[in-house]
Amino acid sequence: MLHVAEAARVSVATVSALINGTATVSPELSQRIEQAIRDIGYKRNAIARSLKMGTTRTIGLTVPHITNPFFTDVVSVIQQAFDRAGYAVMLCCTDEDLNTQDDQIRLLLDRMVDGLIVARVGDGAILKRIVDDANVPVVLLDRLCEGVDTDAVVLDNQRAVFDAITYLINLGHRRIGYITGTSDISPMHDRMTGYREALHVAGLPIAEELIRFGNFHEIDGYNATMQMLSSHDRPSAIFSANNPMVIGTMKAIRDIGLSCPEDISVACFDDFPWSDVFQPQLTTVAQPVQAIGEQAANLLLDRLAGNRDAPPRKLVLKGRLMIRNSCRPLGAMAQSVSA
Amino acid sequence: MLHVAEAARVSVATVSALINGTATVSPELSQRIEQAIRDIGYKRNAIARSLKMGTTRTIGLTVPHITNPFFTDVVSVIQQAFDRAGYAVMLCCTDEDLNTQDDQIRLLLDRMVDGLIVARVGDGAILKRIVDDANVPVVLLDRLCEGVDTDAVVLDNQRAVFDAITYLINLGHRRIGYITGTSDISPMHDRMTGYREALHVAGLPIAEELIRFGNFHEIDGYNATMQMLSSHDRPSAIFSANNPMVIGTMKAIRDIGLSCPEDISVACFDDFPWSDVFQPQLTTVAQPVQAIGEQAANLLLDRLAGNRDAPPRKLVLKGRLMIRNSCRPLGAMAQSVSA
DNA sequence: AACGCTAATCTAAACGTTTCGATCATGTCA
DNA sequence: TGACATGATCGAAACGTTTAGATTAGCGTT
Numbered sequence: 021m022l023h024v025a026e027a028a029r030v031s032v033a034t035v036s037a038l039i040n041g042t043a044t045v046s047p048e049l050s051q052r053i054e055q056a057i058r059d060i061g062y063k064r065n066a067i068a069r070s071l072k073m074g075t076t077r078t079i080g081l082t083v084p085h086i087t088n089p090f091f092t093d094v095v096s097v098i099q100q101a102f103d104r105a106g107y108a109v110m111l112c113c114t115d116e117d118l119n120t121q122d123d124q125i126r127l128l129l130d131r132m133v134d135g136l137i138v139a140r141v142g143d144g145a146i147l148k149r150i151v152d153d154a155n156v157p158v159v160l161l162d163r164l165c166e167g168v169d170t171d172a173v174v175l176d177n178q179r180a181v182f183d184a185i186t187y188l189i190n191l192g193h194r195r196i197g198y199i200t201g202t203s204d205i206s207p208m209h210d211r212m213t214g215y216r217e218a219l220h221v222a223g224l225p226i227a228e229e230l231i232r233f234g235n236f237h238e239i240d241g242y243n244a245t246m247q248m249l250s251s252h253d254r255p256s257a258i259f260s261a262n263n264p265m266v267i268g269t270m271k272a273i274r275d276i277g278l279s280c281p282e283d284i285s286v287a288c289f290d291d292f293p294w295s296d297v298f299q300p301q302l303t304t305v306a307q308p309v310q311a312i313g314e315q316a317a318n319l320l321l322d323r324l325a326g327n328r329d330a331p332p333r334k335l336v337l338k339g340r341l342m343i344r345n346s347c348r349p350l351g352a353m354a355q356s357v358s359a
Numbered sequence: 360m361l362h363v364a365e366a367a368r369v370s371v372a373t374v375s376a377l378i379n380g381t382a383t384v385s386p387e388l389s390q391r392i393e394q395a396i397r398d399i400g401y402k403r404n405a406i407a408r409s410l411k412m413g414t415t416r417t418i419g420l421t422v423p424h425i426t427n428p429f430f431t432d433v434v435s436v437i438q439q440a441f442d443r444a445g446y447a448v449m450l451c452c453t454d455e456d457l458n459t460q461d462d463q464i465r466l467l468l469d470r471m472v473d474g475l476i477v478a479r480v481g482d483g484a485i486l487k488r489i490v491d492d493a494n495v496p497v498v499l500l501d502r503l504c505e506g507v508d509t510d511a512v513v514l515d516n517q518r519a520v521f522d523a524i525t526y527l528i529n530l531g532h533r534r535i536g537y538i539t540g541t542s543d544i545s546p547m548h549d550r551m552t553g554y555r556e557a558l559h560v561a562g563l564p565i566a567e568e569l570i571r572f573g574n575f576h577e578i579d580g581y582n583a584t585m586q587m588l589s590s591h592d593r594p595s596a597i598f599s600a601n602n603p604m605v606i607g608t609m610k611a612i613r614d615i616g617l618s619c620p621e622d623i624s625v626a627c628f629d630d631f632p633w634s635d636v637f638q639p640q641l642t643t644v645a646q647p648v649q650a651i652g653e654q655a656a657n658l659l660l661d662r663l664a665g666n667r668d669a670p671p672r673k674l675v676l677k678g679r680l681m682i683r684n685s686c687r688p689l690g691a692m693a694q695s696v697s698a
Numbered sequence: 699a700a701c702g703c704t705a706a707t708c709t710a711a712a713c714g715t716t717t718c719g720a721t722c723a724t725g726t727c728a
Numbered sequence: 729t730g731a732c733a734t735g736a737t738c739g740a741a742a743c744g745t746t747t748a749g750a751t752t753a754g755c756g757t758t
Contacts, residue, residue, distance in 0.1 A: 021744065021745070022744075030707080030708085031707070031708045031709075032708095032744090032745080032746095033707075033708060033709075033710095033746085033747075034706085034707060034708075036745070036746060036747085037706095037707085037746095037747095040746085042746085042747080043705095043706080043707085043747095044705070044706070045706070045707080046705090046706065046707090049706085049707085061492060063465075063468070063469060064469065064744090064745080065410075065469075065471065065743090065744050065745070066469040066470045066471065066745095067406060067409050067410045067415065067470065067471050067743090067744080067745090068410050068713090068743070068744035068745040068746090069744080069745055069746080070406050070713095070745090071404075071406045071407050071410050071713050071714070071715085071743090071744080071745070072712075072713050072744080072745045072746045072747085073713085073745085073746070074713080076406065076470075078449070078470070085435075086425075086431060086434060086435050086438070087431055087432060087435050087632075092425060092426055092431050093426060095425060095450075096424075096425045096426050096452060099425070099450060099451070099452055100452065100454075103451065103452075103459075103463070108449050108451075108466060108467070108470060109449065109450055109451075110417070110447050110448065110449055110450075111434075111438060111448055111449075111450040112438070112442065112447075112448075113435060113438055113439065113442075115439075120442075124442070126402075127447060128447070129402070130402055130403065130404075130405040131405045131406065131415075131417070131447060132404065132405065132406050153400060238632070264632075267632055267633060267636055270636040270637070271635075271636055274636070292633075293426075293577070293603075293606055294606060294631075294633055294637070296610075297606055297609040297610055297613070298609070298633070298637030298638060298639070299637060299638040299639075300637065300638075360714065360715070361714075369737075369738085370737070370738045370739070371714090371715080371716095371738090371739095372716085372717080372737075372738055372739075372740095373736085373737060373738070375715070375716060375717085376716095376717095376736095376737085379716080381716085381717080382735095382736080382737085383735070383736070384736070384737080385735090385736065385737090388736085388737080403714090403715080404713090404714050404715070405715095406713090406714080406715090407713070407714035407715040407716090407743090408714080408715055408716080409715090409743095410713090410714080410715070410743050410744070410745085411714080411715045411716050411717085411742075411743050412715085412716070412743085413743080
C-alpha cells in the first residue's frame, strides 16, 4: 500500500479510504490510485488488516470425523454458507479425541477466528473454559454441552430413535439389539433414552445384554454385532446409533453367515447417498443435514453481524425415518403381511 | 505481551525471547514471566506474529466437492498430516466451478496461506497466473494443470482404466458404455485414453454413442445411463469414470427395470467404504487415498521446510482394481464359468 | 474582508508481535 | 588493574494496515 501511495503521489490514508470507501476521494486521485494499484498488482494484506481490525473473517469448524457421512454433508453445507458470506473456514477433525479437540480449538482461537462451530467430543469442562475466556461466539453442532450456554442446533434424537424402535416393534420385533457410541455426548444419551422409552411404552423388557457400547468406528460395530449374534438368544433386529458402526454390523452379519433382512433386520442412524441403490436398502433415520448446516451457519453469522447479546438460541430439528427394506416383519406381523 | 512484560517488570523483548527460546533468559526472570503469563492468562496473538514473520502456518486446500468420497478421504488425510505438523488448514470447495475456484484461491492468498494444495477445476490459465504472482508453493492434487509446473501427485489414470476395461473385455463384454466428466481436466482425459486404448488393444471398435459426458453429478450419470439403456443396441457393461455419477447409473438401471449384474455389469472409479457390504458389491478402481493425501502433504511440508528450489516433483501412484460381483461373465466366458 | 462550513487529504499513532543492535553487569585473563 | 569477552536484558524499529484528528482549500454568508 505504501508503494501504491508513492506511485500515485498520495498518502496511504487516501489509498485506504478509496479501497474501503470509508471517505470520499476526488475522481482525479481515485484514478491515479487505481492506476497505481493495477500497475503494481497490489493486493491488500488481510493479515495486517486483521491485526488492526481485530477480525479475521475466518471461522473455525471442528467435527469428530469428516468421513462420517453426516459430518461430510454438514461440513459441506457450512462451508458453502460461509463462502457466500465472504468468510473462510478452518476445518479441524478431532478424531473423537478430547485432547486433540482442545488443542485444535486453542489453535483456532490463537489464530483469532471470529467464531466457532463445534461438534464437541468428550467432557465439556475444558471446552467450557476455553470458550469462556476466548470472547468469540460459539455454535454447538449436533452435540450439546453441559454448562456451555450458547447457540446450538441439534436433532431431536430421543424422538427419532423412539420412532425407529417403535417401527421395529410394530413389525413384530421383541429383542432389538442396540449399538451406541460412548454416552458422554448428548446425542448418544438421548438416543439411548429414546430406545429405552420405546421398549417401555411397548411394555417390553430392557435386556441389558442387547445394549453395546463402541467408539464410533466400524470395528466397534463389528465387534458389538459379533458378540450379540454369537449369543444363544440373539436379537431379531439391530439398531446402530451411529452410521460408521453400521458398516461393521453389516460385515459381521455377513461374516457370521447370516443375511439381512432374512435372518436379521437392521436400521441405523444417519442416511447416506447410496442407501436406496444397493441391497439391502437400509432403513435409516435421516437427519436434515442441509437445514442443520444452514441453521448453524446462520446462527453464527447473525452473531458475527453484531447480534451479540441475544440470549442463546437452541434449535431442535426433527429426524425422518426412511423406511426401506432392511427390516422385515416378524411373527404375527409377518403372517398378516403374507396373508 | 505488553501486560505480561509490565507485570513481570521486564521488557517485551525478554518475554518474546523466553516464549520463543530465541535467547537465554535468567531463571529468575523466567519464573517471573511465566508467573505473569499464568496470572494474566496470556496467549500469543498468532495474527500479529504472522504479520511480523511473514508466515501464517496455515495452508489452503481446494477440492471440487468434499462429498465425493475420494476427496472426503483425501481431505481427511491431508488435514491430519498438517495438524500433526502444527499447521491449520483452510478448506474450500469449488463446486467444479472455475470462477468460484479463482475467487477462493485469491481469498486464500490474501490471507497469506503459506502453501496451497489444489485439485483444480476447469481451464488452468487463470490458476497459473494467480499461482505465479503469489509466491507460495503449490501442490497439485489429482489433477495436473498445463503450464503450471509444480509439485503434483496424481494417479496413473490411463493405466487404471485400461486395466478395468480390459477386465470387462476379458469377461466377454464387447459393448462397454463409458460415462465421464468433462474432459478438460487431466484425469478425465487420461481415463478416456485408457478406455480407448483397452478397446483398441483388444481389437474392438470404439462406438462413440457409448461415450457420454456429464458434469460429475449423480444426475448426469443418471441421464447418461438412461440414454444408453434406452437405445436399441444397449451396452452389456457400463464403466463410470467418476464416483458420484455411478449412483445415478445404478438408479437408472433400477428405474428402467434392469438389474446389476444380471442384465448389465457396472464398474466405476473410486472405491467407497460400503462397497463390499451391500449388493451388488461394486467392482471399482480404488485409489490409494491414504498415500495420495500423505504424499501431497509431504511435498508441501517439504517446500515449507525451506526446500524451495528443488525441481518440481511429480508423483504418479497406481490404482488398484477391486474385483467384486457387479460384473458378470458373458458369452463364451459365461459358458466356461458355468461349465 | 473576515468568518465559518464542508470536503478532501494528510500525519501519525496504533494493532501485537519479532529482532537488530545497544547497553550493562560480570567474570576472566594478561 | 585495565582490557575484553560473555551473557542477560532492553529500546526501538518494523511488519502493513486503519483511523482519529489535524490541516488545507474552496466556497458561500454576512
